Amino acid sequence: MIPLSRIGEGVLMALDAMRANKMRSALTVLGVIIGVATVMTMASIVQGVRSQIFNAIEVAGPTTFYVMRYFSQTPLNPDNLPYEVRIRPVLRESDAEAIRQVPEIQYAGMWIQVFARLEYQGTQTQMITVWAADDHYMELQGGTLLRGRFFTRSELTGEQVMVLEEQTAEHLFGRLDPMERTVRVNGVPFRIIGIYLKPDNIFEPPGQETAGIIPYRAAKYNLRYDETNTLWISVKGRPEISVAKAQDLVTVALRRERKLRPGVPNTFDLITQDQILDIMGSLTSAFFGVMVALSSVALLVGGIGVMAIMMVSVTDRTREIGLRKALGATRREILLQFLVEAATLTLMGGLLGILVGLGLGEVLKRVLNLESSVPLWSAALATVVSVGIGLAFGLYPANKAAAMDPIEALRHE
């Protein structure tokens, strides 16, 4: 058995050898650094996205669900809808009204996600999201009204008024008071009646940040939107009934409203938060998978670099190996020395990669406005993987060193 203290000594020796060849060592482990940094960055983003989704759903409450014309994991091309979608009617206010008639349902409302640019006297935003909904918006999505008010009953009939999100307000108006001023949403004028603060935890992928809320009918009458992918009825059952029960009731109500005979399939889809979670989950894992594949390539390249440098190092140190054998080192001890050296090299690379990854993750989180911490498991995994790469790719050179004949090694020039 080789005692643990010997490994510690091997690490010290390896660090010493690395100090002697800083540049060479750094170049060697570049691949490992890149690979590990990629995984770390991705892990932190994926983690951030996941926790945001989770929080968003937490805010909306797990009892909220949605009725759509057609449920598809990826958006459908509105100009070329498949037959099974086209035969379904577009959601109408009468559908929402029918759902609202069910006593166990607390809320049902038409919602549209409108993608738009906002403009005020020459200042423009990026493409962002304006929600067309009603005065119950904040009950479902969270947030705080900072100033002004939400829509009145009469404004819901289609008044061009808007509750503006705080950051967007600042972007458009700077130090001006936005209240009662008019912004243009894709060119259509809307009067600001309130300022609202988004909840912290809302999940908003880039380009889908909420910029404001307008009455549903104001969008319906004045703005273009996609009736399949971005129009739905948000539904919330009373707290005392289960989501499944609420969904059953909604299904029955809508079938009756649409006069569907028994046996005829539904002409609408219901989506629960769980399904949204699943989609987001599979999207982020797919993304993560791609990144793992890419970083594996970097790690492989890094591993080959380590192997090449270790071969050079073994040849360079032939006499040292001969000496160590003469002084009583066994094959196994020489093998261990070079394995530890390779693993230390890649571990250093891995640790640097973790630092770089954490830094990049931090930057990207700022840019994407995510809130998350790097998952501990990914740091642990990166450490283990980088040590593993050192061991795997160090094995061949270490074995070459261990197999050397001491007499010939000592004679080496």
Place this chain on the structure above:
Amino acid sequence: MSDLVISVRDLTRSYEMGAEVVQALRGLDLEIRRNEYVAIMGPSGSGKSTLMNMIGCLDTPSSGEYWLNGQEVSRMGDDALARVRNKEIGFVFQTFNLLPRATALHNVELPLVYAGTTARERRARGEEALARVGLADRMHHRPNELSGGQRQRVAIARALVNRPSILLADEPTGNLDSATSDEIMRVFEALHAEGQTVIMVTHEAEIAAHAKRVVVLRDGRVESDVLNQPKAA
């Protein structure tokens, strides 16, 4: 226990060089007792280094027997040989073979690393060995901060640190000038006086004159084996 340290009987070692077979040792007999001081001489190619490698357990014979302290080394495997080298043999090389980036002390401690000695004891014994060769004040110097004679003394300290039964030196003064050679010979003499068994290979008669016994090889056999006359004062 007898004080016979080395017993070599009818030892042969041949090397295959393609189709040719080179006979480096051709039936060599040799016995060395505790606290002997032996010089091995002979012309180039006579088998001195080959014999040293055998005695030092770096190599195994093609035939014949080698007993070291009553153990038959010629039948041992790689790991057992490594252990014997570590415990019983102290090597001194012509080219010193110090680790360039390690301090004198660290170099001297190296055999103890493979003996599994604790760090604290390694340090104590390393310091003691360096003191024995007169380098107590150079412990933390690196080889490039030391003179040739000092480097060879570090190497001798390294050879001594495991308290080996034999000190083996192959041309220990081959890379040193004559004044420095004398310095090293004085170290060997002192060690011999303290009871150390010393075997050294040399082709210089002046160096061999320091030993108590001179074995001359020719063509892989012992040609002569004589005791040195004590030098006239």
